[in-house]
Amino acid sequence: MKQVAILGLSYFGQAVLDELLEMDVDILLIDKDREVLDRYRDTVSAAIGMDVINQEALEKTLPKHIDAVIIDMGKNIEASILAASYCKKLEIGTIIAKAETDAHGEILGIVGATKVVFPNREAAKRIVPQIVSNLVLNYLPVGGNLVIAEIEIPDSFIGKTVLELDLRKKFGLNLISVRSSETEYTLFTPEYRFQEKDIALVSGTEFDVDQFTGRLEKEGAKRSIFNSIREIFSKK
Amino acid sequence: MKQVAILGLSYFGQAVLDELLEMDVDILLIDKDREVLDRYRDTVSAAIGMDVINQEALEKTLPKHIDAVIIDMGKNIEASILAASYCKKLEIGTIIAKAETDAHGEILGIVGATKVVFPNREAAKRIVPQIVSNLVLNYLPVGGNLVIAEIEIPDSFIGKTVLELDLRKKFGLNLISVRSSETEYTLFTPEYRFQEKDIALVSGTEFDVDQFTGRLEKEGAKRSIFNSIREIFSKK
Numbered sequence: 253m254k255q256v257a258i259l260g261l262s263y264f265g266q267a268v269l270d271e272l273l274e275m276d277v278d279i280l281l282i283d284k285d286r287e288v289l290d291r292y293r294d295t296v297s298a299a300i301g302m303d304v305i306n307q308e309a310l311e312k313t314l315p316k317h318i319d320a321v322i323i324d325m326g327k328n329i330e331a332s333i334l335a336a337s338y339c340k341k342l343e344i345g346t347i348i349a350k351a352e353t354d355a356h357g358e359i360l361g362i363v364g365a366t367k368v369v370f371p372n373r374e375a376a377k378r379i380v381p382q383i384v385s386n387l388v389l390n391y392l393p394v395g396g397n398l399v400i401a402e403i404e405i406p407d408s409f410i411g412k413t414v415l416e417l418d419l420r421k422k423f424g425l426n427l428i429s430v431r432s433s434e435t436e437y438t439l440f441t442p443e444y445r446f447q448e449k450d451i452a453l454v455s456g457t458e459f460d461v462d463q464f465t466g467r468l469e470k471e472g473a474k475r476s477i478f479n480s481i482r483e484i485f486s487k488k
Numbered sequence: 489m490k491q492v493a494i495l496g497l498s499y500f501g502q503a504v505l506d507e508l509l510e511m512d513v514d515i516l517l518i519d520k521d522r523e524v525l526d527r528y529r530d531t532v533s534a535a536i537g538m539d540v541i542n543q544e545a546l547e548k549t550l551p552k553h554i555d556a557v558i559i560d561m562g563k564n565i566e567a568s569i570l571a572a573s574y575c576k577k578l579e580i581g582t583i584i585a586k587a588e589t590d591a592h593g594e595i596l597g598i599v600g601a602t603k604v605v606f607p608n609r610e611a612a613k614r615i616v617p618q619i620v621s622n623l624v625l626n627y628l629p630v631g632g633n634l635v636i637a638e639i640e641i642p643d644s645f646i647g648k649t650v651l652e653l654d655l656r657k658k659f660g661l662n663l664i665s666v667r668s669s670e671t672e673y674t675l676f677t678p679e680y681r682f683q684e685k686d687i688a689l690v691s692g693t694e695f696d697v698d699q700f701t702g703r704l705e706k707e708g709a710k711r712s713i714f715n716s717i718r719e720i721f722s723k724k
Contacts, residue, residue: 254620263588263608264608264611264612266608267606267608267609267611267612267613268616270609270612271612271613271615271616272616272619275616275620277619277620322615346619348615348619350611352499367615367618369611369615371608371610371611372499372500372502372503373503373506374607374610375500375503375586375605375607375610376500376504376507377503377507379504379507379558379584379603379605380504380508380511382603383490383508383555383556383582384513390630392628394626394636394689395638395667395672395673396671396672396673396674397673398665398672398673398674398689400630400636400664402630402631424675426664426665426675428636428662428664428691429634429662429691431631431632435632436631436632436634437630437631437633437634438632438634439656439660439662453630453634453691455664455665457675
């Protein structure tokens, strides 16, 4: 059975805990706040009230051959950096730390985090394309210039099959799955015929997806209502 | 040009702002903290120091026909709920609010948020499968029972082509893209031959991906090192 320690039960730490509780994993919680620990004491292997920046205590408590450590000290950036460096000294193989800023993430990587997570930035990257495009429902950059997007199919698709549309050839898009607005994603055949309100999950380069969903369309130089606001509030 | 307002520049609000600044979008910032606003004043259309729970002031400031509003009041849960309800009264079409807990998210939906975002929970859902499986590098539930996962290819794939392996037939997996550990994701042909250290991006049902990556393997009833810790620390 895998053994995982969570250092700090801030929002991300708690969310990881909720997921781990669904699985067959040994969980060790460490946090200064005993009230938070008490909430989970009965559901985990161990819940220890302790300051993670007490190096000696941490080294005594943390098993050396633990599979992974999750670090989320909330706004206490210094504590997360120290905790990551102590875990590195213990030669823990997987050290996952939460960061908010580039600088924080960079330091965590330098002192020993094997993976730095930016939940807010990642969520922002998914949300913003949905704001600027009408067709996109969900958008996920997956590395390189490849993105995965959930899009409402344009009306021109209705009644045509996957094979007929040949998304890859015409738009450079790879169809991953299709669902009607109500049902769940499933595997599909090339003979599948698109229906009204279908949602398609596609992958492609950022450029191809943006072009297909109209994010690249220019709307001309409309006068912005914000210009008026700016004139009123700007002190320049 | 689309017009977007960000109410509250907590971590998520700032991350959304960073993304929006890359795009051709009109941005209005509203926050109580003028020091934070000053950092962005020169890069956005308007930066207004104001309490979002002052309904009258908010209604005067927020253009009725704005495309989207992003709400992130950090730990101030009451303020985010009030802001969402005021935006609803203004009949704003897209109201995106950040939440941490189920209850918070549910209330935001009730009072008028059109989309509730849980960045920490979403990041946790991606991270946890990586902890419990050795092959998985990234893991994303996309709705229904479909997941997208970035996996290290098993040694048995090396030297075989995409066509030969027929992942869909043998494992129920749909290959989205392949990259070597260094390079970026690109489109691939069925004739592509897997190489050592290739990373594959695949989609499939949660069950199929978990089975393929070994998350479903049982490791027997090994005695947990945590049991000892539990015995020491448990008061029961």
